[in-house]
Amino acid sequence: MCNISFWTKKTKSELLLSYLFIPLSCLTYASLICVLSCLQVRQGNELGIYLINLSVADLLYITTLPLWIDYFLQHDDWIHGQESCKLFGFIFYTNIYVSIAFLCCISLDRYLAVAYPLRFAKVRQIKTGMRAVLVSAMVWIIEIIANSAPLFHDELFQDRFNHTFCFEKYPMQDWVAWMNLYRTFMGFLAPWTAMLVAYRGILAAVRCNVSTERQEKAKIQRLALSLILIVLICFGPYHILLLVRSIMFLKKPCDCSSEESLFAAYHVSIALTSLNCIADPILYCFVxxxxxxxxxxxxxxxxxxxxxxxxxxxxxxxxxxxxxxxxxxxxxxxxxxxxxx
Known part of the structure; x- marks a missing residue:
């Protein structure tokens, strides 16, 4: 185990402020979007189904934040046992990739509706919402299976100062490095690329549609771009640092200096992922x-x-x-x- 130097006072105070602010904000906004999404489902719009799933993922994540805050206040010393640590890690990763997947689903849904309105309308007429329900079920099943690894491994690690790390080992384990590469490329980069392709398709379709007013075109483009930016801002820094850490480990498995140099930035990027549960309802309600x-x-x-x-x-x-x-x-x-x- 590497002996990592912990936070500076400035970094700690900034992160503590964000960790105390985010749970209250997430709970308020996630509850609001859940109500709004339910109303939209009742009105026959299947996008509400994707948004309900987003809010459910956010609410599940909120339940872990008290333990996360306590872990941070204890200077990264986990005192809640092995099983709660496993569950914490499982919910954390599942929330990240479920959120990315459903934001991607919304982007693709908008692309199909704009680029192929007649075909898409026929698909929707089969049974309103059923397609979105099936897609949502597939997303949950795939992400739960893909992120279930923490449930089958010990995730508590001690350093020589008796700090008990939850879901963190410095340097990381070999299988974790390869899992991180998979998560970065398949869980983040692949759906984000699909969203970029969908955005380009939406721009082309809207540009060619002479019947749509300029103001309406701008709204559609703004929604598609907002989805891309949410994924990039909330999850991009985390996956960039995760990729860097994993590649550096695979090149030099015992290089503790590189882990220490990235420690603070990596934890800041983890805090940024929490902003997703605030960004989702803002995107929806204030578009x-x-x-x-x-x-x-x-x-x-x-x-x-x-x-x-x-x-x-x-x-x-x-x-x-x-x-x-x-x-x-x-x-x-x-x-x-x-x-x-």
Missing amino acids: NEGARHDVGRALSALLSAACHKGSSSSPSHADMLNHIVCGLCKGEMHLKTQLFG
Whole structure:
């Protein structure tokens, strides 16, 4: 085991702030997008199915954040046992690659809808949402199997200072290095490349479609580009450093100096992956002015209800909740008709 030097005070304070902020933000936004997605599914739009799966993955990840924060506060010293460490690693990796896969599904779905509207409409008429349900089930099955390795290996490692690392070994194990290469190319690079191809196809299809207004074309292009940027910003740094670490290990298996030089940056990149659960609902809810306005009104109504709680002159909680749902439904219908089709 390498004896890694831990955080500087500046790095630690910055990461601690992000780890404390992200769970609350993720929980709020993931819950909001779950409600919005359910409404969209009820309105017959299969994109809501992919978004529900994204929010489920985010909510599962949120359940691990308290242990992650504690691990960080303990200076990377895991005190919760072997089984919880395995589960933690499994959920972490599954969330990353499930999120990437469903963002890729949304990109491909939009490409097919824009490039082949007639064929795609016939497929959708077979049974609304069934295709998305089957695709979602396949994504979960594939990713659960592909990321189940931590469940069958010991993932706790001790250094000579009695720090117990969870899911981290410096230097890494040989099989882990090869698994990292597989994850980088198949779990990140392949779907991201597919999204780039879909984006190029969307641009070409929109450019050739003379019946679509310029404003509508811009909205479609903005959605496709946003999906690509979410994957790149949230998961790109992590996979770049994962690839670098793995290649360096395969060249020099016992080079502790390289591991130490990348330690802080690698952990910052891990923190960046958590931003995905904030970026997903922002992409969905605030993609155009109409959606931003209606969701904003709904949230304002929720705050108003909280501020006037207990007041006899204020509307009932049921009335206020109904106002919120109506606002969300209006935003959903506006978003659906203008952007998703």
